[in-house]
Amino acid sequence: xxxxxxxxxxxxxxxxxxxxxxxxxxxxxxxxxxxxxxxxxxxxxxxxxxxxxxxxxxxxxxxxxxxxxxxxxxxxxxxxxxxxxxxxxxxxxxxxxxxxxxxxxxxxxxxxxxxxxxxxxxxxxxxxxxxxxxxxxxxxxxxxxxxxxxxxxxxxxxxxxxxxxxxxxxxxxxxxxxxxxxxxxxxxxxxxxxxxxxxxxxxxxxxxxxxxxxxxxxxxxxxxxxxxxxxxxxxxxxxxxxxxxxxxxxxxxxxxxxxxxxxxx
Amino acid sequence: xxxxxxxxxxxxxxxxxxxxxxxxxxxxxxxxxxxxxxxxxxxxxxxxxxxxxxxxxxxxxxxxxxxxxxxxxxxxxxxxxxxxxxxxxxxxxxxxxxxxxxxxxxxxxxxxxxxxxxxxxxxxxxxxxxxxxxxxxxxxxxxxxxxxxxxxxxxx
Numbered sequence: 001x002x003x004x005x006x007x008x009x010x011x012x013x014x015x016x017x018x019x020x021x022x023x024x025x026x027x028x029x030x031x032x033x034x035x036x037x038x039x040x041x042x043x044x045x046x047x048x049x050x051x052x053x054x055x056x057x058x059x060x061x062x063x064x065x066x067x068x069x070x071x072x073x074x075x076x077x078x079x080x081x082x083x084x085x086x087x088x089x090x091x092x093x094x095x096x097x098x099x100x101x102x103x104x105x106x107x108x109x110x111x112x113x114x115x116x117x118x119x120x121x122x123x124x125x126x127x128x129x130x131x132x133x134x135x136x137x138x139x140x141x142x143x144x145x146x147x148x149x150x151x152x153x154x155x156x157x158x159x160x161x162x163x164x165x166x167x168x169x170x171x172x173x174x175x176x177x178x179x180x181x182x183x184x185x186x187x188x189x190x191x192x193x194x195x196x197x198x199x200x201x202x203x204x205x206x207x208x209x210x211x212x213x214x215x216x217x218x219x220x221x222x223x224x225x226x227x228x229x230x231x232x233x234x235x236x237x238x239x240x241x242x243x244x245x246x247x248x249x250x251x252x253x254x255x256x257x258x259x260x261x262x263x264x265x
Numbered sequence: 266x267x268x269x270x271x272x273x274x275x276x277x278x279x280x281x282x283x284x285x286x287x288x289x290x291x292x293x294x295x296x297x298x299x300x301x302x303x304x305x306x307x308x309x310x311x312x313x314x315x316x317x318x319x320x321x322x323x324x325x326x327x328x329x330x331x332x333x334x335x336x337x338x339x340x341x342x343x344x345x346x347x348x349x350x351x352x353x354x355x356x357x358x359x360x361x362x363x364x365x366x367x368x369x370x371x372x373x374x375x376x377x378x379x380x381x382x383x384x385x386x387x388x389x390x391x392x393x394x395x396x397x398x399x400x401x402x403x404x405x406x407x408x409x410x411x412x413x414x415x416x417x418x419x420x421x
Contacts, residue, residue, distance in 0.1 A: 005379040008360075008376075008379045008380045009280075009284060009380040009381070011358070011360060011361045012284055012287065012288075012361065012380065013287065013293075014280070014283075015279060015280050015283040016293055018293075018297070019283065019293055019296060019297045019300065020279060022297050022300075022301055023275065023279060023297070023300045023301060023304060024272075024276070026300075026301040026304050026305060027271065027272045027275050027276075027304055027308075028272070030268055030271070030272075030304075030305070030308045031268075032267070032268050075334070076334075131398075132394055132398035132401075
């Protein structure tokens with residue numbers, strides 16, 4: 001038995017010649033003068049037209065559900081446009097675990113995908129951070145998503161010490177999903193991403209893209225697990241003993257026009 | 266960056282790019298599309314690459330985004346039985362199937378470290394996750410493989 005990972009690359013297929021040729025052709029076809037997003041002077045009329053367009057887009061963005069805005073930011077405007085013809089629901093279903101309030105805010109179903117947004121808000125006396133972050137990071141900034149904290153921003157550890165708060169790593173897990181009255185199944189393919197707001201509340205996105213567990217339907221029952229992992233001041237967490245709360249949320253996505261006062265579209 | 270330099274860099278990292286794209290997409294047709302599209306996007310965005318020394322990590326990030334975008338567009342699921350033969354030993358095939366059976370969240374950082382030799386910082390940049398998350402995912406991948414193969418810790 002191969003007992004180390006040396007030579008791991010050799011056990012995977014090598015690049016087929018056709019693929020190599022296609023890539024080389026693509027690179028050879030590139031033009032030195034292709035757009036480089038350089039700023040060029042614009043005519044006044046064009047500036048005004050652009051400003052009007054921006055205002056229109058901003059007004060439209062304000063009317064769009066938050067879930068579309070958040071997913072557009074992650075995956076681009078095309079993805080947001082694709083979501084606009086999905087089925088939408090507001091849920092605002094919450095539970096508490098370990099000093100944190102977990103809330104599923106919105107859901108959107110399209111095709112074989114279910115997309116969700118949620119928040120994890122700290123209760124008094126607690127400071128929360130996503131399980132992928134560290135207490136040495138600046139409080140309220142997503143440095144792993146390109147944000148830069150101003151000099152002097154306290155770290156999460158410092159903030160906890162200053163306020164005498166307990167530190168909790170938090171994470172919301174999707175355990176199972178049921179369609180209509182069907183048996184809830186564990187989805188193989190689901191994603192989760194979290195970002196912190198300046199006030200320490202965590203926003204999260206969840207997506208289930210799994211044809212086995214999700215299909216176009218009327219209602220979805222999510223079996224979730226809200227987890228808070230106690231940590232000490234240096235960020236060492238007790239990963240084996242989370243404070244967990246099982247949680248069931250029903251999402252009823254409907255076409256946007258059927259969401260009275262919900263979809264804002 | 267000149268076209269000549271860009272072409273040289275792409276060619277130099279072509280096989281690594283292929284393996285990373287394959288780790289996500291698992292079929293040559295989609296991999297080819299992703300590689301071509303990533304090359305086009307990278308060329309368009311070349312002014313965002315501050316130092317040419319970081320070309321591989323920067324290109325990997327663009328490629329991974331492209332692979333995920335392709336997955337979303339095509340809603341395609343790859344099955345293990347679709348994997349092509351590599352003429353590897355039965356032991357190698359066992360390890361490969363185990364790796365292919367890992368969720369992408371664990372499989373990708375594991376392959377980037379052990380097949381491509383990238384460090385935690387480079388992987389974190391490419392995957393837009395933190396270094397602790399990279400290490401934790403690689404650790405979980407190794408644990409899973411170790412248990413399946415009955416290796417002791419010394420082999421990892």
